[in-house]
Amino acid sequence: xxxxxxxxxxxxxxxxxxxxxxxxLSAYAxxxxxxxxxxxxxxxxxxxxxxxxxxxxxxxxxxLNAFVACGHxxxxxxxxxxxxxxxxxxxxxxxxxxxxxxxxxxxxxRHAFTIQKAAIEIRGICSDCSRPAx
Amino acid sequence: xxxxxxxxxxxxxxxxxxxxxxxxLSAYAxxxxxxxxxxxxxxxxxxxxxxxxxxxxxxxxxxLNAFVACGHxxxxxxxxxxxxxxxxxxxxxxxxxxxxxxxxxxxxxRHAFTIQKAAIEIRGICSDCSRPAx
DNA sequence: GATTGTAATGTAATACTATTACATATGATC
DNA sequence: GATCATATGTAATAGTATTACATTACAATC
Ligand SMILES: [Zn+2]
Ligand SMILES: [Zn+2]
Ligand SMILES: [Zn+2]
Ligand SMILES: [Zn+2]
Numbered sequence: 001x002x003x004x005x006x007x008x009x010x011x012x013x014x015x016x017x018x019x020x021x022x023x024x025l026s027a028y029a030x031x032x033x034x035x036x037x038x039x040x041x042x043x044x045x046x047x048x049x050x051x052x053x054x055x056x057x058x059x060x061x062x063x064l065n066a067f068v069a070c071g072h073x074x075x076x077x078x079x080x081x082x083x084x085x086x087x088x089x090x091x092x093x094x095x096x097x098x099x100x101x102x103x104x105x106x107x108x109x110r111h112a113f114t115i116q117k118a119a120i121e122i123r124g125i126c127s128d129c130s131r132p133a134x
Numbered sequence: 135x136x137x138x139x140x141x142x143x144x145x146x147x148x149x150x151x152x153x154x155x156x157x158x159l160s161a162y163a164x165x166x167x168x169x170x171x172x173x174x175x176x177x178x179x180x181x182x183x184x185x186x187x188x189x190x191x192x193x194x195x196x197x198l199n200a201f202v203a204c205g206h207x208x209x210x211x212x213x214x215x216x217x218x219x220x221x222x223x224x225x226x227x228x229x230x231x232x233x234x235x236x237x238x239x240x241x242x243x244r245h246a247f248t249i250q251k252a253a254i255e256i257r258g259i260c261s262d263c264s265r266p267a268x
Numbered sequence: 269g270a271t272t273g274t275a276a277t278g279t280a281a282t283a284c285t286a287t288t289a290c291a292t293a294t295g296a297t298c
Numbered sequence: 299g300a301t302c303a304t305a306t307g308t309a310a311t312a313g314t315a316t317t318a319c320a321t322t323a324c325a326a327t328c
Contacts, residue, residue, distance in 0.1 A: 008305060028284070041308060046286070051305095063196040063253045065285060065314090082238070084247050093245070099237030104216070104256055107231045112261035113218050119197045119255045122238055127246035142276065162313070175279060180315070185276095199285090199314060 007052075013037055014048040015057055015069060023090035024066035061085065061092065062119040068092050080104065080118045086126035093126070141186075147171055148182040149191055149203060157224035158200035195219065195226065196253040202226050214238065214252045220260035227260070 007015065017033050018025060025033070031045045039045065049067055052058035057070050061083055068083075072094040075081060080101045084093040100120060108115050141149065151167050152159060159167070161179045173179065183201055186192035191204050195217060202217075206228040209215060214235045218227040234254060242249050 010306075026285075041306095042286070043288095043308085044306075047305080062255070082241070084242070084245070086247075087250065093247075095241055097237040097241045099240065100234050101237075103231040103233030103235075103237060104254075106233065107216070107229055108218070108256065108258070111218070111227070112264065113220075113227075113256070114259040114264055115256050116221065116258040118257070119253060120238075121196070121253045122242065122247070122249050123252070124242070124250040125248040130246065130248055144277075160314075175277095176315070177279085177317095178277075181276080 008048075010039070010044055010048045011051055013039070014045060015052055018058060018067060018069040021069075024061050024064050024068045024085075024092055026064075026066045030067070059083070059094070061121060063121045063123065068094070070094065072096065079115075080120065082120035082122065084126070085121060085123050086129055087123055088125055088129040091126060091128075142182075144173070144178055144182040145185055147173070148179060149186055152192060152201060152203040155203075158195050158198050158202045158219075158226055160198075160200045164201070193217070193228070195255060197255045197257065202228070204228065206230065213249075214254065216254035216256065218260070219255060219257050220263055221257055222259055222263040225260060225262075 013034050014030055017030050027042060027045045027049060030049075031039055031042055034045070049058060049060075053060060053067075056075055058067055059070060059081065060067050064085065071092075072081060074096060075094070078096045078101060080096065082095055082097060082100060084095065086092075104115065104118060104120075107113070147168050148164055151164050161176060161183060164183075165173055165176055165179045168179070183192060183194075187194060190209055192201055193204060193215065194201050198219065205226075206215060208230060209228070212230045212235060214230065216229055216231060216234060218229065220226075238249065238252060241247070
């Protein structure tokens with residue numbers, strides 16, 4: 001039984017930056033946030049992001065070209081995670097909905113399509129933002 | 135009762151290019167294809183794409199930064215269309231799966247999230263490409 | 269048919285996102 | 299300490315999208 005290797009310095013920096021953010025960050029936003037720590041080139045960020053995604057610690061939001069720290073407790077239990085993105089405040093909610101997974105799996109089965117990964121992203125207004133102003 | 139305005143020259147050029155393609159095309163690929171017709175700048179393509187998307191004649195594939203002509207007969211009947219993208223041959227299948235829509239709507243309802251649009255994209259291997267070589 | 273308002277177009281410049289290529293360093297294993 | 303794999307550093311470049319401004323086309327109105 002192997003133990004997961006520790007995160008490297010750059011990986012930790014990137015993950016911490018994402019975890020501290022309320023909203024998704026672009027690779028370049030991460031880079032700018034980490035310039036004080038000595039990062040200088042986009043590739044340093046992209047490489048860290050790649051490793052973090054492989055471990056499931058970070059997700060890419062395709063419709064934003066941006067990244068978020070994993071915020072779902074059971075993320076490893078399903079391959080198909082969905083994201084709800086608020087257009088107003090930018091927050092992202094990560095969730096797994098069995099019915100969605102079933103629906104996509106069903107279609108795939110019927111059409112002999114082998115799913116490798118999925119991007120499921122809904123955009124709209126979150127509950128906080130649709131509440132009448134206090 | 136208003137009649138939908140006819141497509142403009144650039145819009146027609148872009149739509150025809152997409153319709154003739156077996157796979158999604160990037161905006162710049164479209165531009166290159168249309169240089170012989172006189173197009174010169176990215177914006178000419180992006181503007182046409184924007185109008186075509188408003189009409190539902192073209193969809194953007196978020197995970198590819200590319201565009202496809204609408205290939206779904208009932209596309210107007212639901213707001214939530216899904217795409218199956220083959221990693222091998224690049225073809226895109228557009229489909230609506232009721233269970234997926236229900237699942238996402240259900241989550242949205244429970245969390246008071248107002249859905250404005252959705253991007254549902256599965257990546258994998260299509261039936262043609264997974265068949266043993268003939 | 270001149271005037272006006274709107275939508276579409278043309279062009280240039282710039283901003284944003286991501287990858288390729290190559291050099292160097294670090295740390296474990298033998 | 300030689301070797302190998304992984305992580306880093308840096309520069310250059312490729313790919314995607316938008317801002318800003320000038321011009322043209324065209325229908326509606328006067
Ligand atoms: Zn997650
Ligand atoms: Zn919100
Ligand atoms: Zn469609
Ligand atoms: Zn295929």
